[in-house]
Amino acid sequence: MTERAILRSAILIFWTLFWGLSVVDKVIPDVQFLWVGKDFFALFIKFFASLGLKDPLFATFALAGVSGLEAINFALYLTALLSLRKGVEALTDAWFFRAILSSVVLFSLFSIADQVFGDRFQLLEHGLFWLVLIASWIAFKQTPSDESSPVSWSPTSAGRRVLIAGGILTALTAGSIWNFSEATFAKASEPVTGEEVVEGVYKFDFPFLADKRVWEATVNTFMADHPGLKVRYIYTGPSELNTKKKTHLLLYVFTEAQ
Amino acid sequence: MSKRLSTSVLIRYAILAYWTLFWLFNLIDKVVGGAHFLWVGRDRFAQFQKYFDSVGLDSPHVANAALAFAGALEAFAFVCFATALGAEWKGHHGSARRWSFFGTLLTLGTFTFFSIGDHWFGDRFELLEHTLFWFISLASWLIFIRMKPGGNGTIAASSTTPASAPEMRFGMTGAIAAILVAVTATAIFRHNASDFPLRTAAVEAEAVGDHLYKVAFPFLGGSTVFENTLAEFKTAHPEEAIQHIYTVPNPLRLKKADALVFYIITEDKP
Numbered sequence: 001m002t003e004r005a006i007l008r009s010a011i012l013i014f015w016t017l018f019w020g021l022s023v024v025d026k027v028i029p030d031v032q033f034l035w036v037g038k039d040f041f042a043l044f045i046k047f048f049a050s051l052g053l054k055d056p057l058f059a060t061f062a063l064a065g066v067s068g069l070e071a072i073n074f075a076l077y078l079t080a081l082l083s084l085r086k087g088v089e090a091l092t093d094a095w096f097f098r099a100i101l102s103s104v105v106l107f108s109l110f111s112i113a114d115q116v117f118g119d120r121f122q123l124l125e126h127g128l129f130w131l132v133l134i135a136s137w138i139a140f141k142q143t144p145s146d147e148s149s150p151v152s153w154s155p156t157s158a159g160r161r162v163l164i165a166g167g168i169l170t171a172l173t174a175g176s177i178w179n180f181s182e183a184t185f186a187k188a189s190e191p192v193t194g195e196e197v198v199e200g201v202y203k204f205d206f207p208f209l210a211d212k213r214v215w216e217a218t219v220n221t222f223m224a225d226h227p228g229l230k231v232r233y234i235y236t237g238p239s240e241l242n243t244k245k246k247t248h249l250l251l252y253v254f255t256e257a258q
Numbered sequence: 259m260s261k262r263l264s265t266s267v268l269i270r271y272a273i274l275a276y277w278t279l280f281w282l283f284n285l286i287d288k289v290v291g292g293a294h295f296l297w298v299g300r301d302r303f304a305q306f307q308k309y310f311d312s313v314g315l316d317s318p319h320v321a322n323a324a325l326a327f328a329g330a331l332e333a334f335a336f337v338c339f340a341t342a343l344g345a346e347w348k349g350h351h352g353s354a355r356r357w358s359f360f361g362t363l364l365t366l367g368t369f370t371f372f373s374i375g376d377h378w379f380g381d382r383f384e385l386l387e388h389t390l391f392w393f394i395s396l397a398s399w400l401i402f403i404r405m406k407p408g409g410n411g412t413i414a415a416s417s418t419t420p421a422s423a424p425e426m427r428f429g430m431t432g433a434i435a436a437i438l439v440a441v442t443a444t445a446i447f448r449h450n451a452s453d454f455p456l457r458t459a460a461v462e463a464e465a466v467g468d469h470l471y472k473v474a475f476p477f478l479g480g481s482t483v484f485e486n487t488l489a490e491f492k493t494a495h496p497e498e499a500i501q502h503i504y505t506v507p508n509p510l511r512l513k514k515a516d517a518l519v520f521y522i523i524t525e526d527k528p
Contacts, residue, residue: 170334199489
């Protein structure tokens with residue numbers, strides 16, 4: 001094996017998986033067991049509705065067209081990957097180039113749509129993907145030649161040291177992850193305790209693991225613990241109230257005596 | 259005779275040092291877990307747990323296993339880059355290339371693994387982030403191998419320049435930089451002296467209508483300011499009860515000039 005062959009495989013595997021999973025995401029609609037993905041149908045419907053084209057046929061045709069192009073992309077990358085496995089370099093280059101060209105065209109279409117629909121963030125996202133695709137092609141072509149890049153897999157003393165150090169760090173990390181998980185997993189379901197910060201106003205500092213079930217448990221527990229109080233109003237603290245990345249969600253419950 | 263540093267060597271060090279530190283701190287983040295004094299990091303367990311829960315796999319062991327696998331890739335990537343950095347330091351450039359290649363391969367593998375997850379869990383922003391890192395890793399390795407250790411470029415001045423000219427240029431650059439540092443630092447300390455109390459001080463609610471009050475937060479304001487503001491408001495308006503708080507959404511704010519703005523809607527106490 002050479003650095004060239006390994007890197008080329010890494011590039012092709014990444015893009016084959018990228019387009020393969022994009023196609024899977026289009027085939028599986030909505031949120032299912034074992035798959036969330038992104039609801040592109042809802043996104044397209046909203047985009048077209050914003051133009052005044054409320055008939056779902058527009059969004060359906062557009063999404064079908066995009067999915068078709070993605071499927072073609074996937075097939076092109078897969079063919080390039082299979083050609084690489086067979087060691088036919090000229091064929092690999094040809095198929096990878098076709099795949100890159102097809103992907104670049106797709107991202108160009110996305111970028112046009114982003115401008116029409118006024119979504120500048122998606123325009124940046126698609127522009128970056130477009131650039132990474134072209135740069136991937138250049139990187140693919142710039143991988144070192146076979147003669148200059150043989151990779152030795154033979155064990156060396158440095159190799160043994162890397163394996164031992166990596167193994168120790170992996171064990172340490174895994175142990176820490178399991179400990180942290182055991183210590184905090186209960187927060188995914190247990191109610192949060194409120195703190196009265198102003199007379200009749202209680203603050204709840206939700207942990208990162210909390211979701212809507214924790215919210216329900218918290219409100220129910222609070223009402224059970226304070227039978228003399230009536231919840232008047234619940235205020236979700238906007239992100240500006242959070243301590244940057246340390247606070248997940250702040251909730252304020254305004255109460256009055258029954 | 260001044261020692262000349264090769265620009266190629268410096269770039270090679272910069273690349274290896276960057277990736278070594280990148281993976282070291284990722285690893286520390288996994289080992290530390292949660293927010294502590296002097297370390298916040300990111301709660302990856304909560305992130306992974308929510309991702310897997312969203313696809314119906316709510317057992318913490320699934321999230322733990324995925325996180326431990328990512329941790330293993332990161333640990334080996336760190337050790338490979340650290341070994342490459344050590345080899346480069348000792349002048350063993352062939353060995354440095356070999357270990358940086360393995361480090362890059364593990365980096366590409368890690369970001370490919372994360373990208374699969376991003377598709378699966380529908381997180382398109384993270385997909386962009388991981389694709390960019392994937393490419394940066396690939397590009398940095400290609401740059402690394404093209405920076406030959408014996409490259410001609412140096413960061414010393416050209417030998418054709420008169421000896422006194424570079425010293426004068428250094429002196430002038432240093433003087434301008436020192437003045438700018440002094441001006442900037444003074445401005446920052448003055449801003450701190452005048453504005454830091456805003457981090458906790460209550461904000462006065464301005465009456466803008468019947469039973470309607472506006473509170474415009476300073477940029478430093480957080481939950482303490484919010485709570486102090488509410489306490490002061492209740493003291494100042496004992497005859498009124500807060501009926502609702504309306505947070506002004508971003509589209510209604512003056513771009514970046516407005517921090518948090520909210521309205522307090524009240525009613526008379528019975």
